[in-house]
Amino acid sequence: MIALEFPPIxxxxxxxxxxxxxxxxxxxVVAAALIGSLIFLLAGNKDPMKAPKGIRNLAESIVxxxxxxxxxxxxxxxxxxxxxxLLSLFVxxxxxxxxxxxxxxxxxxxxxxxxxxxxxxxxxxxxxxxGIKHQGGLGYLKSSLFPPGVPKALYVLVTPIExxxxxxxxxxxxTVRLFANMLAGHxxxxxxxxxSKALFQAEGNPGLIPVxxxxxxxxVGLTAFEVMVAFLQAYxxxxxxxxxxxxxxxxxx
Amino acid sequence: MLTAVVIQPSGAVRxxxxxxxxxxxxxxxxxxxxEPENPVPAGxxxxxxxxxxxxxxxxxxxxxxxxxxxxxxxxAILMRYFLYPRLxxxxxxxxNSIREGHENADAARSGARSEVAQYEAAxxxxxxxxxxxxxxxxxxxxxxxNAKIAEANTRINAKREAAQRDAEAAKAAVRGQxxxxxxxxxxxxxxxxxxxxxDSAAVSRAVADVxxxxxx
Amino acid sequence: MEALSALVAAFDPAEGDALKAAEAAxxxxxxxxxxxxxxxxxxxxxVGKSVxxxxxxxxxxxxxxxxxxxxxxxxxALALIGFVVFILIGL
Numbered sequence: 315m316i317a318l319e320f321p322p323i324x325x326x327x328x329x330x331x332x333x334x335x336x337x338x339x340x341x342x343v344v345a346a347a348l349i350g351s352l353i354f355l356l357a358g359n360k361d362p363m364k365a366p367k368g369i370r371n372l373a374e375s376i377v378x379x380x381x382x383x384x385x386x387x388x389x390x391x392x393x394x395x396x397x398x399x400l401l402s403l404f405v406x407x408x409x410x411x412x413x414x415x416x417x418x419x420x421x422x423x424x425x426x427x428x429x430x431x432x433x434x435x436x437x438x439x440x441x442x443x444x445g446i447k448h449q450g451g452l453g454y455l456k457s458s459l460f461p462p463g464v465p466k467a468l469y470v471l472v473t474p475i476e477x478x479x480x481x482x483x484x485x486x487x488x489t490v491r492l493f494a495n496m497l498a499g500h501x502x503x504x505x506x507x508x509x510s511k512a513l514f515q516a517e518g519n520p521g522l523i524p525v526x527x528x529x530x531x532x533x534v535g536l537t538a539f540e541v542m543v544a545f546l547q548a549y550x551x552x553x554x555x556x557x558x559x560x561x562x563x564x565x566x567x
Numbered sequence: 568m569l570t571a572v573v574i575q576p577s578g579a580v581r582x583x584x585x586x587x588x589x590x591x592x593x594x595x596x597x598x599x600x601x602e603p604e605n606p607v608p609a610g611x612x613x614x615x616x617x618x619x620x621x622x623x624x625x626x627x628x629x630x631x632x633x634x635x636x637x638x639x640x641x642x643a644i645l646m647r648y649f650l651y652p653r654l655x656x657x658x659x660x661x662x663n664s665i666r667e668g669h670e671n672a673d674a675a676r677s678g679a680r681s682e683v684a685q686y687e688a689a690x691x692x693x694x695x696x697x698x699x700x701x702x703x704x705x706x707x708x709x710x711x712x713n714a715k716i717a718e719a720n721t722r723i724n725a726k727r728e729a730a731q732r733d734a735e736a737a738k739a740a741v742r743g744q745x746x747x748x749x750x751x752x753x754x755x756x757x758x759x760x761x762x763x764x765x766d767s768a769a770v771s772r773a774v775a776d777v778x779x780x781x782x783x
Numbered sequence: 784m785e786a787l788s789a790l791v792a793a794f795d796p797a798e799g800d801a802l803k804a805a806e807a808a809x810x811x812x813x814x815x816x817x818x819x820x821x822x823x824x825x826x827x828x829x830v831g832k833s834v835x836x837x838x839x840x841x842x843x844x845x846x847x848x849x850x851x852x853x854x855x856x857x858x859x860a861l862a863l864i865g866f867v868v869f870i871l872i873g874l
Contacts, residue, residue: 323870324621328628340634347638354650362657363664373654387849402646406639428631433639487860494863497870550856557853624870 318512326504327426327497342423346409350402380404384553389560396559399440403433404552407492411544414500415537422544425496427489434488437555442481445562457565488554495547499540506533742778749774811869818865825858 329338357373360366366374380401385393410429414422423429445454458480459473506529513526593612599621750771757765833851837844 322621323624327624328621335630336634337630339628339631343631343635343638347642350642351645351650354646354654358650358653358657360657362661366661370657374658377651377654377658383845383849387846398647398651399643401651402639402643405646406642410635423635426631427625427627429635429639431627432632432636436639487857490863490867491856491860494866495859498863498866546852550852553849553852554856625867 318509320505320508323501326500329421338419338421339423339426339428342413342419342421343410343429346406346423350405350409353405376405377401380552384549384556388553388556389563392563393556393560396556400552400556403437403555404548407433407551408544408548411496411548412541414496414503414544415540420503422496422500424492424547425500427493430489430492433492433551434485437488437558438485441484441555441558441562444559445565448563449565454562454565458562484558488551492547492551495543499536499543502536503533503540506530506536746771746774746778749778807872811872814872815865815869818868819862822858822862822865826855829854829858 331337332341353369354373357370360368360370362370377397380397381394384400384404385396389396407424410423412422413419414425442454445458448454449457459476460469461472461476464472510526510529510533513522513529516522516526595612750767753770753774754765754767757770830851833847833854836847840847
């Protein structure tokens with residue numbers, strides 16, 4: 315007979331303060347910012363005229379991925395000025411996601427509401443600011459609330475939908491997408507870890523112990539899956555930010 | 568609230584909700600992950616479960632918000648004003664040098680092509696020149712040969728004519744000797760037959776007539 | 784069911800709590816299942832069509848892939864909201 319106790323959700327998500335006001339999530343975000351800066355700092359220190367290898371190659375591949383894989387696909391050549399912002403967004407989110415699969419840390423910083431909320435608010439402010447800068451306040455409101463090419467009578471329907479979807483659903487879905495994906499991955503890993511631990515420690519029924527291999531194998535597979543999800547969510551967050559900024563800058567697209 | 572899934576030896580699975588008060592482990596309220604819902608007087612120990620379920624897991628925590636916001640803003644500003652421009656400058660410098668290298672290579676290649684073309688033109692001109700020289704030499708040789716052949720022919724003809732003349736002269740000399748000998752014989756024969764010496768002029772005329780008739 | 788659980792709760796508060804929790808657990812399960820249902824169909828359809836498009840025009844694969852990820856992100860959002868609701872009411 316085994317007793318499987320799933321810990322309360324706050325116990326797998328909340329962390330005690332390491333120092334007053336500084337917990338594991340804070341440690342992860344600070345480490346992410348430091349590691350990201352360090353990668354680009356070291357990459358910048360290498361001789362640029364040689365063929366890039368090692369850390370410089372890594373940094374340049376990331377930059378080119380942002381430029382060719384995200385900006386050119388969504389904003390076109392005009393958007394290349396946004397590279398540093400989207401680059402820092404991508405690198406920061408990835409480095410905050412990836413501790414979810416790093417042993418001992420085992421916690422994606424993005425599985426807490428604070429980080430995704432802050433990042434999507436930043437993106438929200440940036441794309442509204444871009445729209446106002448490129449089209450003027452009224453022009454931006456007009457182009458986003460009254461999309462051209464719609465019959466006049468339909469504006470009764472379209473305008474409220476556009477208002478809600480552009481100014482409220484966008485930041486909300488950005489936040490929830492990143493947060494819920496990472497939270498779901500974290501919970502999945504916790505579930506299988508708890509299950510395999512319970513099976514390996516099954517008392518009074520040694521026959522159950524080898525069965526623990528199954529959830530352990532699943533745990534390993536899901537860890538690999540989470541590595542992919544960590545990248546994919548950073549990519550999707552960045553590409554959506556790029557799409558929103560692009561649509562604010564050039565409404566006709 | 569804890570969820571317990573109990574698998575019994577018979578194979579039945581029972582799911583039930585149990586409270587965690589099973590084992591007694593009392594903790595200090597400050598060890599809770601969050602402020603307990605019901606404030607406890609300081610110094611008293613409480614059970615783990617008395618910390619309560621805590622705030623909703625969805626709510627953002629202010630300290631996490633502050634740390635993550637600060638970290639991201641610092642990172643983004645560093646990236647915007649320091650890290651990215653530095654990397655980009657290096658990349659652009661390298662790309663430019665690569666492009667320059669390409670252009671230099673292109674220029675060198677086209678230079679080499681034009682040199683090859685010049686060389687080929689020179690070779691063609693030289694070939695034409697050589698053909699001309701060869702033709703001229705052939706013409707000269709031909710004429711020289713013709714001249715030599717003609718000279719040889721004339722020499723041969725002259726020699727042949729001289730030989731013919733010599734032969735004629737010898738023949739005439741021989742004929743003259745034969746005529747005189749025959750005249751002598753005819754004269755002596757006629758003298759023996761007639762007893763008188765015939766006129767030598769008449770005899771030689773007759774012999775010449777007979778011989779030229781015989782030679783005919 | 785609700786009347787029954789209310790009745791039980793009136794007699795035994797602890798039992799009532801347990802019943803409420805059980806009800807919440809099953810409801811949250813349904814909430815997540817229903818939310819995932821539509822998104823699963825949507826994502827399957829979307830990726831299938833994208834693969835078809837990429838197979839027909841391999842030179843446009845990059846653009847199709849970007850658009851596919853965007854579509855997945857939007858489609859998936861509903862399932863994720865379902866997951867958040869699952870956590871909110873279930874735990």
